[in-house]
Amino acid sequence: MKQIAVIGLGRFGMSLARSLTENKCQVVAVDSDMERVKKAQVFVAQAAQLDARDEDSLKAVGVTEMDAIVVAIGADIESSMLATMTLKDMGVSRVIVKASSELHGRFLKKIGADQVVFPEGDSGRRLGIFLAKPGIIEQIDLGEEYGIFEIKVPDSWAGKTIAGLEVRVKYGITILAIRSSDPDEEKGFSMIISPLATQKLKAEDIVTVLGHVDEVKKILP
Numbered sequence: 001m002k003q004i005a006v007i008g009l010g011r012f013g014m015s016l017a018r019s020l021t022e023n024k025c026q027v028v029a030v031d032s033d034m035e036r037v038k039k040a041q042v043f044v045a046q047a048a049q050l051d052a053r054d055e056d057s058l059k060a061v062g063v064t065e066m067d068a069i070v071v072a073i074g075a076d077i078e079s080s081m082l083a084t085m086t087l088k089d090m091g092v093s094r095v096i097v098k099a100s101s102e103l104h105g106r107f108l109k110k111i112g113a114d115q116v117v118f119p120e121g122d123s124g125r126r127l128g129i130f131l132a133k134p135g136i137i138e139q140i141d142l143g144e145e146y147g148i149f150e151i152k153v154p155d156s157w158a159g160k161t162i163a164g165l166e167v168r169v170k171y172g173i174t175i176l177a178i179r180s181s182d183p184d185e186e187k188g189f190s191m192i193i194s195p196l197a198t199q200k201l202k203a204e205d206i207v208t209v210l211g212h213v214d215e216v217k218k219i220l221p
Helices: 011-022 034-040 055-060 077-089 102-110 123-132 167-171 213-219
Strands: 003-007 026-031 046-049 068-071 095-098 115-117 136-142 146-152 174-181 189-193 206-212
Touching: 003 011, 011 026, 011 034, 011 123, 026 034, 034 046, 055 077, 068 077, 068 123, 077 095, 077 102, 102 115, 123 136, 146 213, 167 174, 167 206, 167 213, 206 213
Parallel strands: 003 026, 003 068, 026 046, 068 095, 095 115
Antiparallel strands: 136 146, 146 206, 174 189, 174 206
Protein backbone atom coordinates (compact mmCIF):
# COMPACT_ATOMS: atom_id res chain seq x y z
CA MET A 1 0.00 0.00 0.00
CA LYS A 2 1.39 3.39 -1.01
CA GLN A 3 1.91 5.97 1.73
CA ILE A 4 1.33 9.57 0.66
CA ALA A 5 1.15 12.79 2.66
CA VAL A 6 -1.00 15.71 1.53
CA ILE A 7 0.02 19.08 2.97
CA GLY A 8 -2.69 21.70 2.62
CA LEU A 9 -6.38 20.77 2.75
CA GLY A 10 -8.08 23.34 0.59
CA ARG A 11 -10.37 22.25 -2.24
CA PHE A 12 -7.58 20.62 -4.24
CA GLY A 13 -5.82 19.01 -1.27
CA MET A 14 -9.04 17.64 0.20
CA SER A 15 -10.11 16.20 -3.17
CA LEU A 16 -6.67 14.65 -3.60
CA ALA A 17 -6.66 13.09 -0.11
CA ARG A 18 -10.09 11.58 -0.72
CA SER A 19 -9.10 10.23 -4.15
CA LEU A 20 -5.92 8.65 -2.79
CA THR A 21 -7.89 6.98 0.01
CA GLU A 22 -10.47 5.66 -2.46
CA ASN A 23 -7.60 4.24 -4.50
CA LYS A 24 -6.27 2.23 -1.55
CA CYS A 25 -3.43 4.54 -0.46
CA GLN A 26 -2.54 5.26 3.16
CA VAL A 27 -2.90 9.01 3.48
CA VAL A 28 -1.54 11.45 6.04
CA ALA A 29 -3.38 14.78 5.70
CA VAL A 30 -1.85 17.94 7.13
CA ASP A 31 -3.07 21.52 7.51
CA SER A 32 -2.63 24.44 9.89
CA ASP A 33 -6.43 24.84 10.09
CA MET A 34 -7.97 22.47 12.65
CA GLU A 35 -11.41 22.59 11.03
CA ARG A 36 -10.00 21.24 7.78
CA VAL A 37 -8.06 18.58 9.69
CA LYS A 38 -11.28 17.44 11.38
CA LYS A 39 -13.01 17.09 8.01
CA ALA A 40 -10.15 15.01 6.62
CA GLN A 41 -9.69 12.72 9.61
CA VAL A 42 -13.05 11.10 8.83
CA PHE A 43 -11.64 9.34 5.75
CA VAL A 44 -7.78 9.41 5.88
CA ALA A 45 -5.45 7.15 7.86
CA GLN A 46 -4.02 10.08 9.84
CA ALA A 47 -4.73 13.81 10.00
CA ALA A 48 -2.67 16.39 11.85
CA GLN A 49 -2.65 20.12 12.52
CA LEU A 50 0.87 21.46 12.11
CA ASP A 51 3.10 24.04 10.45
CA ALA A 52 4.46 22.40 7.29
CA ARG A 53 7.55 24.59 7.48
CA ASP A 54 8.59 23.00 10.78
CA GLU A 55 10.93 20.03 10.31
CA ASP A 56 10.29 18.47 13.72
CA SER A 57 6.53 18.50 13.16
CA LEU A 58 6.94 16.88 9.75
CA LYS A 59 9.21 14.20 11.19
CA ALA A 60 6.60 13.46 13.86
CA VAL A 61 4.05 12.40 11.22
CA GLY A 62 6.63 10.32 9.35
CA VAL A 63 7.01 12.23 6.08
CA THR A 64 10.49 10.79 5.45
CA GLU A 65 8.93 7.31 5.22
CA MET A 66 6.33 8.30 2.61
CA ASP A 67 6.36 7.27 -1.05
CA ALA A 68 5.46 10.83 -2.02
CA ILE A 69 4.52 14.18 -0.48
CA VAL A 70 2.09 16.57 -2.17
CA VAL A 71 2.37 20.20 -1.10
CA ALA A 72 -1.10 21.52 -1.93
CA ILE A 73 -0.81 24.92 -0.21
CA GLY A 74 -0.83 26.86 -3.48
CA ALA A 75 -2.16 30.34 -2.67
CA ASP A 76 0.37 31.02 0.12
CA ILE A 77 3.45 31.08 -2.11
CA GLU A 78 5.93 31.70 0.70
CA SER A 79 4.65 28.77 2.78
CA SER A 80 4.54 26.57 -0.31
CA MET A 81 8.18 27.27 -1.13
CA LEU A 82 9.39 26.96 2.46
CA ALA A 83 7.58 23.66 2.91
CA THR A 84 9.11 22.37 -0.32
CA MET A 85 12.62 23.40 0.71
CA THR A 86 12.17 21.84 4.15
CA LEU A 87 10.99 18.53 2.70
CA LYS A 88 13.89 18.33 0.24
CA ASP A 89 16.37 19.24 2.99
CA MET A 90 14.92 16.34 5.00
CA GLY A 91 15.72 13.98 2.14
CA VAL A 92 12.18 13.30 0.90
CA SER A 93 12.67 11.68 -2.50
CA ARG A 94 9.45 12.71 -4.25
CA VAL A 95 7.87 16.09 -3.60
CA ILE A 96 4.96 17.16 -5.81
CA VAL A 97 3.87 20.77 -5.42
CA LYS A 98 0.76 22.69 -6.44
CA ALA A 99 1.64 25.99 -8.14
CA SER A 100 -0.60 29.01 -8.45
CA SER A 101 1.15 30.43 -11.53
CA GLU A 102 3.86 29.61 -14.07
CA LEU A 103 6.30 31.90 -12.22
CA HIS A 104 5.56 30.12 -8.93
CA GLY A 105 6.12 26.82 -10.73
CA ARG A 106 9.52 27.89 -12.07
CA PHE A 107 10.68 28.88 -8.59
CA LEU A 108 9.45 25.57 -7.17
CA LYS A 109 11.50 23.67 -9.75
CA LYS A 110 14.58 25.71 -8.90
CA ILE A 111 14.34 24.89 -5.20
CA GLY A 112 13.98 21.17 -5.79
CA ALA A 113 10.32 20.24 -6.43
CA ASP A 114 10.27 16.93 -8.30
CA GLN A 115 6.98 17.69 -10.01
CA VAL A 116 4.85 20.82 -10.28
CA VAL A 117 1.10 20.70 -10.97
CA PHE A 118 -1.27 23.48 -12.01
CA PRO A 119 -4.62 22.19 -10.78
CA GLU A 120 -7.96 23.23 -12.21
CA GLY A 121 -11.43 22.01 -11.31
CA ASP A 122 -11.49 18.45 -10.04
CA SER A 123 -7.87 17.62 -10.92
CA GLY A 124 -7.16 16.67 -7.29
CA ARG A 125 -9.11 13.48 -7.98
CA ARG A 126 -7.13 12.80 -11.16
CA LEU A 127 -3.77 13.39 -9.46
CA GLY A 128 -4.87 10.94 -6.78
CA ILE A 129 -5.42 8.27 -9.43
CA PHE A 130 -2.06 9.11 -11.03
CA LEU A 131 -0.21 8.67 -7.74
CA ALA A 132 -2.12 5.56 -6.70
CA LYS A 133 -1.71 3.73 -10.02
CA PRO A 134 1.97 2.83 -10.60
CA GLY A 135 1.17 1.92 -14.22
CA ILE A 136 0.61 5.59 -15.12
CA ILE A 137 3.87 7.27 -16.09
CA GLU A 138 2.55 10.63 -17.26
CA GLN A 139 -0.77 12.32 -17.88
CA ILE A 140 -2.15 15.42 -19.60
CA ASP A 141 -5.58 16.63 -18.50
CA LEU A 142 -8.15 17.38 -21.20
CA GLY A 143 -10.96 19.04 -19.29
CA GLU A 144 -12.42 17.59 -16.12
CA GLU A 145 -12.99 13.97 -17.15
CA TYR A 146 -10.68 13.10 -20.05
CA GLY A 147 -6.94 12.91 -20.50
CA ILE A 148 -3.96 11.55 -22.41
CA PHE A 149 -2.07 8.95 -20.36
CA GLU A 150 1.31 7.34 -20.86
CA ILE A 151 1.04 3.90 -19.25
CA LYS A 152 2.98 0.67 -18.88
CA VAL A 153 1.42 -2.17 -20.87
CA PRO A 154 -0.86 -4.09 -18.49
CA ASP A 155 0.06 -7.78 -18.11
CA SER A 156 -3.22 -8.77 -19.74
CA TRP A 157 -2.31 -6.80 -22.90
CA ALA A 158 1.13 -8.33 -23.52
CA GLY A 159 1.31 -10.47 -26.66
CA LYS A 160 -2.06 -9.26 -27.99
CA THR A 161 -2.86 -7.04 -30.95
CA ILE A 162 -4.70 -3.73 -30.58
CA ALA A 163 -7.66 -5.23 -32.45
CA GLY A 164 -7.70 -8.21 -30.12
CA LEU A 165 -7.83 -6.00 -27.04
CA GLU A 166 -10.97 -4.17 -28.21
CA VAL A 167 -10.18 -1.29 -25.84
CA ARG A 168 -12.17 1.20 -27.90
CA VAL A 169 -15.28 -0.98 -27.73
CA LYS A 170 -14.88 -2.00 -24.08
CA TYR A 171 -13.56 1.23 -22.56
CA GLY A 172 -13.80 3.96 -25.20
CA ILE A 173 -10.00 4.24 -25.12
CA THR A 174 -7.84 5.05 -28.15
CA ILE A 175 -4.19 3.94 -28.35
CA LEU A 176 -2.31 6.89 -29.83
CA ALA A 177 1.28 5.65 -29.74
CA ILE A 178 3.54 2.79 -28.67
CA ARG A 179 7.08 3.23 -27.37
CA SER A 180 9.33 0.16 -27.52
CA SER A 181 12.85 -0.42 -26.26
CA ASP A 182 15.28 -0.39 -29.22
CA PRO A 183 19.05 -0.41 -28.57
CA ASP A 184 19.71 0.37 -32.25
CA GLU A 185 18.03 3.78 -31.87
CA GLU A 186 20.04 6.76 -30.61
CA LYS A 187 17.51 7.44 -27.83
CA GLY A 188 17.26 3.75 -26.91
CA PHE A 189 13.65 3.38 -28.05
CA SER A 190 11.42 3.50 -31.13
CA MET A 191 8.02 5.16 -31.38
CA ILE A 192 5.00 4.09 -33.43
CA ILE A 193 2.45 6.87 -33.89
CA SER A 194 -1.16 5.88 -34.73
CA PRO A 195 -0.36 2.14 -34.65
CA LEU A 196 -2.29 -0.28 -36.85
CA ALA A 197 -4.92 -2.56 -35.34
CA THR A 198 -2.66 -5.51 -36.17
CA GLN A 199 0.20 -4.14 -34.03
CA LYS A 200 1.14 -6.57 -31.25
CA LEU A 201 2.10 -5.20 -27.82
CA LYS A 202 5.09 -6.38 -25.81
CA ALA A 203 5.27 -6.57 -22.01
CA GLU A 204 7.93 -3.86 -21.79
CA ASP A 205 6.15 -1.40 -24.12
CA ILE A 206 4.86 2.00 -23.04
CA VAL A 207 1.59 3.08 -24.66
CA THR A 208 -0.02 6.50 -24.93
CA VAL A 209 -3.81 6.36 -24.64
CA LEU A 210 -6.67 8.84 -24.83
CA GLY A 211 -9.75 8.26 -22.75
CA HIS A 212 -12.01 8.96 -19.80
CA VAL A 213 -10.04 8.96 -16.55
CA ASP A 214 -12.33 6.37 -14.92
CA GLU A 215 -12.02 4.00 -17.89
CA VAL A 216 -8.22 4.27 -17.95
CA LYS A 217 -8.25 3.48 -14.24
CA LYS A 218 -10.13 0.22 -14.95
CA ILE A 219 -7.42 -1.21 -17.18
CA LEU A 220 -4.62 -0.71 -14.64
CA PRO A 221 -3.84 -2.90 -11.60
